[in-house]
Amino acid sequence: MDKRFGEFGGQYVPETLMEALIEIEEAFNKYSRDSIFVKELAELFDTVANRPSKLYYASEMTKDLGGAKIYLKREDLNHTGSHKINNVLGQMLLAKKMGKKKIICETGAGQHGVATATIAALFKMECHVFMGKEDVERQALNVFRMELLGAKVTSVDSGTGTLKDAVNEAFRQWTREIEDTYYLMGSVVGPHPYPIMVREFQKIIGEEVRAQIEKIEGRLPDAIVACVGGGSNAIGIFHDFVDDKKIRLIGIEAAGDGIDTEFHAATISKGSTGIFHGMKSKFLQDEYGKIMPVYSMSAGLDYPGIGPEHAYLSSIGRAEYYPVNDREAVEAFEYLSKMEGIIPAIESAHAIYYTMKLAREMGKDKIIVVNLSGRGDKDVYQVARYKGVDLDAQ
Amino acid sequence: MDKRFGEFGGQYVPETLMEALIEIEEAFNKYSRDSIFVKELAELFDTVANRPSKLYYASEMTKDLGGAKIYLKREDLNHTGSHKINNVLGQMLLAKKMGKKKIICETGAGQHGVATATIAALFKMECHVFMGKEDVERQALNVFRMELLGAKVTSVDSGTGTLKDAVNEAFRQWTREIEDTYYLMGSVVGPHPYPIMVREFQKIIGEEVRAQIEKIEGRLPDAIVACVGGGSNAIGIFHDFVDDKKIRLIGIEAAGDGIDTEFHAATISKGSTGIFHGMKSKFLQDEYGKIMPVYSMSAGLDYPGIGPEHAYLSSIGRAEYYPVNDREAVEAFEYLSKMEGIIPAIESAHAIYYTMKLAREMGKDKIIVVNLSGRGDKDVYQVARYKGVDLDAQ
Amino acid sequence: MHNRIEKKFKELKDNNQKALITFLTAGDPDIDTSYDVVEQMINNGIDILEIGIPFSDPLAEGPTIEKASYRALASHTTTDDVFSLVKRIRENYDLPIILMLYVNLIYKYGIENFMKKCSEVGVDGLIVPDLPFEEVEEVKELAHDVNLLIINLVAPTTKSVRLKKIINKSEGFIYCVSSLGVTGERKNITTNLSDFYDRLRTETDLPLALGFGLSNKEQIDRLKGNWDGYIVGSAIVNIIALYGKEAPTHVGNFIKSLKD
Amino acid sequence: MHNRIEKKFKELKDNNQKALITFLTAGDPDIDTSYDVVEQMINNGIDILEIGIPFSDPLAEGPTIEKASYRALASHTTTDDVFSLVKRIRENYDLPIILMLYVNLIYKYGIENFMKKCSEVGVDGLIVPDLPFEEVEEVKELAHDVNLLIINLVAPTTKSVRLKKIINKSEGFIYCVSSLGVTGERKNITTNLSDFYDRLRTETDLPLALGFGLSNKEQIDRLKGNWDGYIVGSAIVNIIALYGKEAPTHVGNFIKSLKD
C-alpha cells in the first residue's frame, strides 16, 4: 500500500510504535479484502450506525438564500450523532479481528470518544479516551456520555489542553501498552495506515450521496462542502467524487477569531509543510517548526494539522479550502436551527456558513451538497455562553 | 368519530375551547382521509423524522439475560431524538392546512417541546412552549435547544412546576389566543380528538415493527413493552397489535421513589377514575378529586394521568401496566449504555428495566420488542447528579 | 318551580334591576373568614352568591383565582367544608347560592351524592367551567332530581349552531364570558359586547349575566344598559388576597361602591 | 573516518570501559545554566553529551522531559540558540555531542541547512525519536554529507525482520530502549534485558547503549555487565527541575556518584 499522497503522509513515529503500525497495516490489507469482514461491516453500518443517512433537501434554506439547491447529508442522525461512528465501526471490527482487547483514542469535540466508547461497550472492549482539559470543559456532556458507556476518560492538561495534546498523550499511553492495545485514530491523520484506513471507512458517505442525488436529481452535484478538522468527514464525502473533476470539493477550516489574528486553526490557509503526529502534512507552526497553539470555539476543528490527503488535494488544486470564523459559525448554527429545525454541530456549522455564501453566488440550477457531520446538542451550552446567556442561572 | 374508549375519554374543557376542538376534529376527519395529506405526511416521516426507525436486535442484552430475544425499536434515532416528532409532524401539517400561524404546546422532558419547536421552525410557525419550572431545571439542555430553534419557552411555576402545570398553563394561554393558535398536544391525553389523533400519528411505530419483525423473524413478537407517561409512544407501538390477542402489551409507569411512598407517578397502579385535562381517565387524586402531586426523576413520565385509551385497555384487560422506580430506571439506563452502547432516555429506561426482568422469565424461543422512545443525552446530567457526580466541577 | 335563582332574576326584572353576582373561593384564607366575607357581601346588597370550591388545577382561572384556590387548599378546605359553609349561610340567608367547581370534584364525590348534599345544604345551582354543553347531560339529570340548576357558559367564540343548542338547553341564566381567556380583571374588554348581547338576545329570553374581567363600578356602569346581571370575581378575590382575615369589611366597602 | 562518537566507543572498548551518556534539554531553565550543567557533566567524567532541542509536542517523552521542554520554550530557546550552545561547548571540549530533536525541527529548518549548521558548530550525531528506520533515508543522506551520524533506536517490541534491517543500517551505536513507554525514570524495568541484549549482540558488533528509565548507580551497576553504554536523562532533568539555576553543581555531584 502506498504510504503517501504525493509528498504527504508517511509514518513518522517512535520505534516503539512501528511494529504495531505494521501489524495494523497488514490486518487492514487482509481484512479490507475479506468478504466476511466487508459484509459484517456493512451490517454494522446498517444496524448500529443507522445507515444509510438521509440526503435532505434544505428547501427553506434554499428558498431563503435564493441560489443553488442545497442538500444536507444527515450524518447527524447516525447513532451517537456524527460521522465518527463509521470509522469507529470499521476500526473496532478490525481490532476485534486482530484479537485486541483494549482500545485507546483521542477526542476533540468528544464525538469520536463517544462513538469509540459506544462501540467498545457493544464489542466488550476496554476503552480509554484522552481529551484535552479545555475540551473536557467545553464538551462536558460528552465526557459523561463516555463515562456512562464505561470508558475511562483522561483529561490532558499538558500543552494547550486541546486535541493535539490529547493525541500526544494517547500516543504516549499507547507506547506503554502497545502489545495488547489498539489505537483507534479518529480522523484521517496520523501515521500510515490511518489516513487511508479512516478514509476507506468514511467513504461510504460519498458513495451514498452519489446514489441518493442521482436518484433525486438525476445528476451529480456541482459542489460538495464539508468542515475540516483532521478531515475525515470531508474525505468521507469527497472521496467518491475526486475523479469527477467538474465537481468542486470544498473544505472549511476553523478561523477562530479570524485568520489575521493569532487565534485560529486554519491549517491550509495559514500553515506550512511539516512533519508531526506521524505524518508529513500542513501544520500551523513557527519558523523553527514549533507547533503553534491553535484556537477555535469548535473543539472538533481545534487542531493545528490536517490529514495528508487534504494537503495533497490542496497542493494539486483538486480541492479548495476556506476559513470560517467563530462568529460566522455561530451565525450558521442559529440560522440552520431556525431555518430548517436542525441544530448542527458547531463543526458542521462552519460548512453551513460557507454554503450560505456559496449558494447565493450560484445559480438556481446548481446543486450543493453539504456534509452535516454531526448534531449540535453537545454545543448548545457553549453557544449560549458565547452569546452571553448564563444557562446555569436558568 | 367516537369520543370515547369505553367510558374513558370525552371532551371536558371550558366553553372557550370547545369551538377550537370541534374545528380541529373536523380538520382531522377531513385531512386524515385526504390522500394528499397522507402522502405529504408520509414524506415528512421519511425526510424529516428519519423514518422508518430501525428495529435493532439487542444481541448483547439478550445474551447477558439468557432468555427471550430482545429487539429495540429505535425511536431514539429519529430527528430530535424521540418518538415525539411523529405526532408533531402530523399535527403541525394539520395546523398548517387549517391556516394556523401560531403553535402552543406543553412539554415535560422537553422532547415534545424540542420536536414542536423544530417543526415550527421548519414550517415557519410561531411557537410557544410551556414547561414546568422543575422540568426547566432538570432538562436545561432541551430548554436551550428550543430557544435556539426560535421558540419562546415559558417556565411555569404554579402548582408543582411539572408537566401537569405546564398543561394547565398552556390551556390558559390557548383560551387567550384561541382564534389563531393551534394547541399541539404532546401525548394521547387531553380532550377528544387529541387522544385519537395523536395515536393515529404515532401508530406508524407499531406498523413498522410488524413489517420489520415479520421480515427478520418471520413471526410476530410475544410481548411489546413501552414506558407510559401520557402514553403516546406506548399506544404508538401497541395499536397495530391490539387485535393480535396473543401478544402481551405492557406499559411501564414511573414509580419514582416506589409505589408505596407518596412520590411516584404510577397512575394505573395507584390511581382512580376521574376527569381532568379534558378527559375521563385514571388519575392520581385524593378522596375529594384533588389531583395529587406526582414524582418521577423522569420529567416525561411525571404526570398524574394517563391517556384514556390506556385506561380502557387496562380496564378490559387487553394491556398490562407495571411500575418501575427511579433506582431501577437508572440501573437500566446504565445497563443499556454499557451493554449495547445505547444511552436511552430515562423514560425509555423504565421500559428497559421491566424488559430485563421479563426476558429472564421468558424462554429463548420468545421475542420481546421494546420501544426505545428516546435518547438519553438530555438525561446524563440528571443521572450523574442522582449518582452523586458533580459535573460542574469537572 | 321555582329555584331561587329563577325567582331572583324574575324579581329583579320586575323591578327593572340588574343582578349583582359576586364570587369568592371558599376557605381563602380560611372558612370562617369566607363566612364573614359572605355576610358583608349580603349585607351590602348582592343578589346572588357564587362560591368556588378550591381545586388543585383550576385551569380556567387566571392567576388571581388560581392563587385563591391554592390558599384555600393550604388551609385544608375540602368539598365537605364548603358544604358546611353553605349550610351555615343558608341558615341565615335566603339568597341564591351557586357553587363554582371543577367537574372532577363532583365526579370523585359521586355525582348523585354530590347533588344530594347540595340539596341538603341549600345550593341552588352549579357552574362547572370544564363541563361544556356536550358533556353535561350525565350531571344535569342528577342535578334536576334535586332541583339544582346547571348554569351554562357561552363565549364570544361560541358559534351560532352551538349557541342555539346551548341556549335551548340553558336554565336559570346564561353566564356570558366577556372576552377570551381565563378569569381575571381586565383593563380593556375588546369583545364587541353589544353585538355579543344582540346575538344572544335574539335567541333567548333567559337572563344574561356578564362575567370575566369586571373590576369596578365605571366598567360595570358602562355595560349595564343591556345585561341582566354582572358577575364580579377576581376584583373581590384580590381584596381578600390583600387583606386576608381583615378582608370582610374591605369587601363590604367594595360591594357598597358597586351598588352606589 | 572517523566521527567522534565512533572514536569514543572504540577508545572506551579498548580500555574495557562503558560509555556514560547524559542528557539535558537545552535552555532549561535557560541557555547559560545549560552551559554550566554541561561543564559540570564533562568535568565529572561523562563520555558523550546528548542535548535535547525543546519542542512544543515531545510525544516520545514522559512528563519529566516534556516539562523541561516547556520550561526551555518558556525561556524562548530556539534551534539557533542550541547551535550557539554547542558551538560554545565545542570551543572548549572535544567529547562527542549528539542532538536529540523531533523531525519537524529539522524539516522546518531545511534539512540541508540544518546539517550544515550542525557540522559548523561541531555536532556529531542526531537522535530523532519520531524518525523511524523507514523514514530516515532523506535525512541520513544529507547528514552523511557532513559526517554526521544518525543514531537508530531499537525497542523490545522490534521484531527480528526489522531488527536485522535496522541494525544493518546502523552507525555509531544503537540506542536500545530498555522498556516500553516514553522516557522517564522507572522503578522496575520489566523487559528481560539480557535476552534483549543477546538478541542484539548476535546481529551486530556495534556498541549497544541502553536508555529509558535509568536513574541511579545501583540500577546501572546491575545492568553494566553487558551493555557498552548507558544513557541517563530524566534523572538529570529532575535535578535541573528541582534546582533551576543552582542545578549545575547538583548535577555534577550526581554524575560523580554514577562514576564512583
Ligand SMILES: Cc1ncc(COP(=O)(O)O)c(C=O)c1O
Ligand atoms: C461533528 C464533527 N464534525 C467534524 C469534526 C472534525 O473532524 P473531521 O475533520 O475528521 O471530520 C468533528 C470532530 O470531532 C466532529 O465531531
Ligand SMILES: Cc1ncc(COP(=O)(O)O)c(C=O)c1O
Ligand atoms: C423519550 C420519551 N419517552 C416517553 C415519554 C412519555 O410520553 P408518552 O407516554 O406520551 O410516550 C416522553 C415524554 O416526554 C419522552 O420524552
